[in-house]
Amino acid sequence: MSKNEKISNSVIRRLPRYYRFLGELLNEGVSKISSRELAERMNVTASQIRQDLNCFGGFGQQGYGYNVSELREEIGTILGVNEKYPAILIGAGNLGRALAVHLDYAKYGCRLCGIFDMNEKLRGVTFGGVKVSAMSELDSFCSKNKPVIAILCIPKEAAPDICEKLTFLGVKAFWNFSHFDITQKNLPGVIVENVHLGDSLMSLCYGITNAGKDKEEQEDEGI
Amino acid sequence: MSKNEKISNSVIRRLPRYYRFLGELLNEGVSKISSRELAERMNVTASQIRQDLNCFGGFGQQGYGYNVSELREEIGTILGVNEKYPAILIGAGNLGRALAVHLDYAKYGCRLCGIFDMNEKLRGVTFGGVKVSAMSELDSFCSKNKPVIAILCIPKEAAPDICEKLTFLGVKAFWNFSHFDITQKNLPGVIVENVHLGDSLMSLCYGITNAGKDKEEQEDEGI
DNA sequence: TAGATTGTTAATCGATTAACAATC
DNA sequence: TAGATTGTTAATCGATTAACAATC
Numbered sequence: 001m002s003k004n005e006k007i008s009n010s011v012i013r014r015l016p017r018y019y020r021f022l023g024e025l026l027n028e029g030v031s032k033i034s035s036r037e038l039a040e041r042m043n044v045t046a047s048q049i050r051q052d053l054n055c056f057g058g059f060g061q062q063g064y065g066y067n068v069s070e071l072r073e074e075i076g077t078i079l080g081v082n083e084k085y086p087a088i089l090i091g092a093g094n095l096g097r098a099l100a101v102h103l104d105y106a107k108y109g110c111r112l113c114g115i116f117d118m119n120e121k122l123r124g125v126t127f128g129g130v131k132v133s134a135m136s137e138l139d140s141f142c143s144k145n146k147p148v149i150a151i152l153c154i155p156k157e158a159a160p161d162i163c164e165k166l167t168f169l170g171v172k173a174f175w176n177f178s179h180f181d182i183t184q185k186n187l188p189g190v191i192v193e194n195v196h197l198g199d200s201l202m203s204l205c206y207g208i209t210n211a212g213k214d215k216e217e218q219e220d221e222g223i
Numbered sequence: 224m225s226k227n228e229k230i231s232n233s234v235i236r237r238l239p240r241y242y243r244f245l246g247e248l249l250n251e252g253v254s255k256i257s258s259r260e261l262a263e264r265m266n267v268t269a270s271q272i273r274q275d276l277n278c279f280g281g282f283g284q285q286g287y288g289y290n291v292s293e294l295r296e297e298i299g300t301i302l303g304v305n306e307k308y309p310a311i312l313i314g315a316g317n318l319g320r321a322l323a324v325h326l327d328y329a330k331y332g333c334r335l336c337g338i339f340d341m342n343e344k345l346r347g348v349t350f351g352g353v354k355v356s357a358m359s360e361l362d363s364f365c366s367k368n369k370p371v372i373a374i375l376c377i378p379k380e381a382a383p384d385i386c387e388k389l390t391f392l393g394v395k396a397f398w399n400f401s402h403f404d405i406t407q408k409n410l411p412g413v414i415v416e417n418v419h420l421g422d423s424l425m426s427l428c429y430g431i432t433n434a435g436k437d438k439e440e441q442e443d444e445g446i
Numbered sequence: 447t448a449g450a451t452t453g454t455t456a457a458t459c460g461a462t463t464a465a466c467a468a469t470c
Numbered sequence: 471t472a473g474a475t476t477g478t479t480a481a482t483c484g485a486t487t488a489a490c491a492a493t494c
Contacts, residue, residue: 010485012429016422020402034451043406046451047487054453062452063494079425080432098321099420108421109428148431173431175424179243183266191430193423197322198331199239200416201398202302205332206235207414208371208396209303233461257475269475270463277477285476286470 011052015079017042018052022072034065081109087149087175088114088141090162092122092132095177096153100128113145142169151175163187234275238302240265241275245295257288304332310372310398311337311364313385315345315355318400319376323350336368365392374398386410 021042025033039046053059053066059074060066076082087110089096096115105112115132122132133141141147150171154162159180164187166174173191176182182192244265248256262269276282276289282297283289299305310333312319319338328335338355340346345355356364364370373394377385382403387410389397396414399405405415 007433008485013422013426015429016419016425017404019425020404020419020422036451042404043408045487047489048485050452050454051486058453060452061494062492063450065451078429078432080428081425083428083432085428085431094321094325098317102317103420103424105424108424109432110424149427172434173427175427181240181243181265185266191427191434193427193430195418195420195423196239196243197326197418199236199243200418201326201328201331201333202239202242202304203236204372204396204398204414204416205303205306205308206238206301207416208308209301209306209332210230211395211414231461259475268463270465271461273476273478274462281477283476284470285468286474288475 005055007055011055014048014052015075018049019072019075019079019081022068022075025068026072031068032065033068035060038066079109081107083109084111085109085148085173086111086113086145087151088112088116088145088147088171089130089151089153090116090166091153091155091178092117092119092125092127093153096151097127099151099153099177100130103128110149113147114141116141138165139169142166142171147171149173149175152178152180154178156180160186163190228278230278234278237271237275238298241272242295242298242302242304245291245298248291249295254291255288256291258283260288302332304330306332307334308332308371308396309334309336309368310374311335311339311368311370311394312353312374312376313339313389314376314401315340315342315348315350316376319374320350322374322376322400323353326351333372336370337364339364361388362392365389365394370394372396372398375401375403377401379403383409386413 021038035046035049039049050060053071056074056078059071084106087105089100089112092100092115096117100112100115112128112130115127115130116135116138117132118135120134123134125132148171150166150173152159152162152174156179159176159178163174163180163182167187167190174182174187174193176192176194177197179196179198182190182194184190244261258269258272262272265272273283276294279297279301282294307329310328312323312335315323315338319340323335323338335351335353338350338353339358339361340355341358343357346357348355371394373389373396375382375385375397379402382399382401386397386403386405390410390413397405397416399415399417400420402419402421405413405417407413
């Protein structure tokens with residue numbers, strides 16, 4: 001089904017939102033939707049929805065629209081949310097713990113299989129059903145469990161070395177909450193989501209500081 | 224100094240990153256930098272940096288470059304990180320608590336002044352130096368403290384009503400971690416950062432699932 | 447069949463990059 | 471002054487929107 005051209009980042013970043021909205025529709029018992037109706041609901045253009053979906057294939061039916069459950073399934077497969085990529089969490093501070101406990105990884109194609117922290121006091125403590133291990137156990141753990149994803153909740157200073165080590169141990173993707181910027185330059189070939197909460201808050205701050213400086217209102221759509 | 228045209232969202236979302244990198248340079252004792260050097264370091268083009276900065280004014284000096292400390296200060300002022308916008312946190316679950324404790328709000332132009340939660344057991348407990356109050360105290364608290372920002376760490380179902388109430392109580396900006404999408408359509412005029420952690424994780428998942436399907440490597444730059 | 451709505455091409459819009467004159 | 475580097479205009483590239491023929 002999928003076409004062979006490179007999918008733009010803009011499109012990719014919209015897929016999870018489609019997936020969510022289709023899930024909601026499904027919950028509401030809606031079985032069929034047109035691009036126009038979905039667009040209305042999501043506050044985007046129908047054109048954009050049709051263009052986006054057609055990067056991957058013709059999921060609709062002319063004169064009818066899209067089958068909600070089918071389309072959701074398709075997008076889910078494209079994203080890979082039915083996979084169970086093993087993920088490890090590095091750093092069990094406040095944020096790390098919250099991410100361990102708060103998120104339903106299975107919904108996002110992942111499976112949290114290990115937590116690592118320097119702090120000896122956390123050794124053996126359980127978060128989200130996963131025990132905290134010592135950093136020294138990282139090597140043997142990785143050769144046994146082959147984690148694909150590393151969730152980084154560590155100080156900026158520690159990040160470069162840990163990233164390098166993890167890539168060496170076979171980690172392919174980083175969900176990065178540290179203040180260290182992972183780029184293709186410092187870690188070539190790696191798959192990254194840099195989640196800079198501070199940057200996000202600063203953008204919000206910009207919005208407040210500059211509200212009404214221009215007639216136009218800002219309409220941010222964060223990730 | 225600032226020009227009167229509308230600043231594009233793309234530019235705004237890059238400002239915090241400039242601000243961070245300039246801060247690092249300052250820490251390293253670098254006092255002067257050219258757009259070329261900064262570009263190299265940030266893995267962007269020098270052209271983009273110059274274009275971005277010139278949306279706000281001429282902060283550089285021809286033949287010399289930019290004064291690091293001065294430029295950082297300018298960007299800080301543009302963002303408003305020296306402000307102290309009062310912020311309240313709604314929902315003191317795992318994620319909410321982590322955000323209360325983990326973040327240095329003063330660095331981002333904010334000040335956490337209140338936490339609210341439905342759970343009676345949390346009443347009076349302190350996170351990040353701020354006491355948890357009952358939702359019933361929200362009205363009086365807002366008329367007294369005039370919070371500008373609300374940080375939402377609440378279930379999707381609760382979000383629409385709480386958002387409406389908060390805007391009514393004078394809240395201008397939402398840092399939204401709930402699964403409810405705030406748009407200009409459902410909350411007109413409001414300033415928003417929707418931080419969908421699940422969406423971010425799904426994008427990462429896409430990257431893994433589709434790695435190497437095309438010659439091109441993906442190089443996400445999350446927020 | 448007629449009406450609706452997709453899939454897709456073409457037009458527009460905006461953002462990024464390149465180039466270079468201005469100037470420190 | 472000569473060299474360097476900005477500020478800014480022009481060229482390119484990519485993303486979004488509009489339009490419409492294909493088709494269910």
